[in-house]
Amino acid sequence: MAVIKRYLFLIISIIALGILFLINREMGLKALEVTGYSLKEMVLIIPPIFILLGLLDVWVPRETMTRFMGEGSGIKGIALAILLGSAAAGPLYGAFPVAAVFMKKGVKFSNVLIFLGAWSTTKIPMFLFEMASLGVRFAVTRLVIDIPGIILIGFILSKIVSKETVKEIYANAEKF
């Protein structure tokens, strides 16, 4: 039963894929093709991320992370969160395990959220690509609005979520 519950979401997705196949074979094939492609992307990108995470978890002492990005780390912590998030590669779902390790190491909640924001939208490789495709004006304007935006969202989120919820989220991170 536990296994079924664990894989329930996957099972539902596969059933949905099956239904799509029945309705429209061509679309089903297309979906399968994209799934294969994303699977490849995941297989390529995920191993180094998780290995780096494991190393970070084992080697970097909690005190170090707390000093740089914990309570009282101020602007330095925010800047680091943005830099680390922007230097990242891979889709947003790759950021969540990293965020979990950050929380284990005592990184301040708003900095975890800013890191997530940076990973989602100010990634450097993506920025270069965006400039090439959509123009310098478009990409630079977006970057200039996004940096204060993700900081603001980080602060708003850490304010609207209650202290208990934050504690629960940190306790939950210990499980990963």
Next chain:
Amino acid sequence: MNIVLYIAAGSLLCISFFKDKEKTKQALKKAWKSFENILPQFLGVIVLVGIMMALFNPDFISRIIGKESGWWGVIISAVVGAVTLIPGFIAFPTAALLLEGGAGYTQIAAFVSTLMMVGIVTIPVEVKYFGKRLTLWRNVLAFIFSLLVAFIIGKVAEGIWL
């Protein structure tokens, strides 16, 4: 970018191994455990992305946000961006094509911004780490923020501001 990641992981792993075999083993164990923990969600999301991409292919996207103007088009673009998960190197050229096809900068900015910041299909993964409340709020705020970004980019890119 992948190569950089592999070189970083590989060399740090080597250094770690020379310094302390036991700790390295522990690190790899932790890496595997956290991967195994989230694997079912990852796989579910990947299948869901496949379905979404089949439904929201570039043709369909260009049809709904192509020539449309005004806030309705912007909101539809934002919603399409929020529910899809397209890798950047496909999304940006697609967005460039849509612009050539007559879509407005505001719509494209809304699409690009929600595509990157809002993740409807990745919600199951996000909830596992952050719980329902925070996931909901993060996505809602990112969506609203994207509309603001779209508005500003619309003005700047079309030369009305700056």
